[in-house]
Amino acid sequence: MVIPPNANRSMWTYATVGMSVNAKSPIELHLFFLTENNEIAEILTAIAYYNITSKPLGLDDTVNFGRPWQPNSICDHGLISRPYLDGQEFEEVELHGELISFFWLIPITLEERNYRWNFGIEKLEELFEIKQLNYLNPLRSSVT
Numbered sequence: 001m002v003i004p005p006n007a008n009r010s011m012w013t014y015a016t017v018g019m020s021v022n023a024k025s026p027i028e029l030h031l032f033f034l035t036e037n038n039e040i041a042e043i044l045t046a047i048a049y050y051n052i053t054s055k056p057l058g059l060d061d062t063v064n065f066g067r068p069w070q071p072n073s074i075c076d077h078g079l080i081s082r083p084y085l086d087g088q089e090f091e092e093v094e095l096h097g098e099l100i101s102f103f104w105l106i107p108i109t110l111e112e113r114n115y116r117w118n119f120g121i122e123k124l125e126e127l128f129e130i131k132q133l134n135y136l137n138p139l140r141s142s143v144t
Contacts (some may be wrong), residue, residue, distance in 0.1 A: 011136060014040045019048040020100045025058055027051075029080065031105040034136050043069060047078070047105070059103060060121045062113045070138030075107035079116065079124075106135050109142040 011032045020026030029047065033040050043065050051057045063078045083090050083104045092101050108116075116124040127133075131143040 010034070012036055012040075014044055016044050016048045019051055020098075021052075023051070023056060025056055026098060026100045027058065027080075028100060028102050029105045030083070030102065031078075031107070032085075032136060037070070039070065043078075044105070059101070060116075062108070062116060063105075065107075068138075069107045073107070073138040073140075074109050074142065075138065075140070077108050077110060077113045079106045079108045079113070080104075081106050081125075106133075107138070109144075111142040111144045115144045 011034055013030055013032055015030040016028045019028050029044060031040055031044060046066070047057070047063050050063070057063065057080055059080055059082065061080045063080070065076050065078060068074065068076045069078075081104045082088075083102060085104065086102075090102055092099055094100075112124060112127075115127070127143045133143055134140050
């Protein structure tokens with residue numbers, strides 16, 4: 001699903017639809033980008049397929065995109081995070097008697113993924129805040 005920007009928002013929101021169907025721990029993911037881009041939808045589709053057919057994903061997990069999320073980007077992984085930009089009320093929604101979590105997929109670098117595994121999610125999120133992570137910039141450098 002792609003939600004185009006409106007007058008109050010200058011970014012596009014890409015989201016999975018159906019990733020939570022028949023899941024033990026149902027989740028859906030969304031990712032932000034500056035422009036309309038089919039490659040983002042392809043990455044989300046691959047992650048949803050992996051979640052359904054291989055290993056269920058959850059909060060604070062990391063995924064390997066298998067390629068940079070955009071040409072010339074060093075961000076080739078993703079971090080499944082709380083939807084900090086959207087507010088806590090967006091994180092969980094009850095639908096047909098089932099609680100579904102809606103998480104933010106943040107593109108990260110291999111170094112940031114390794115930092116997360118070596119020092120923990122809290123330390124990585126602290127670095128994101130200290131370095132003022134620009135999650136919309138596909139050409140950003142690593143915060144580590």
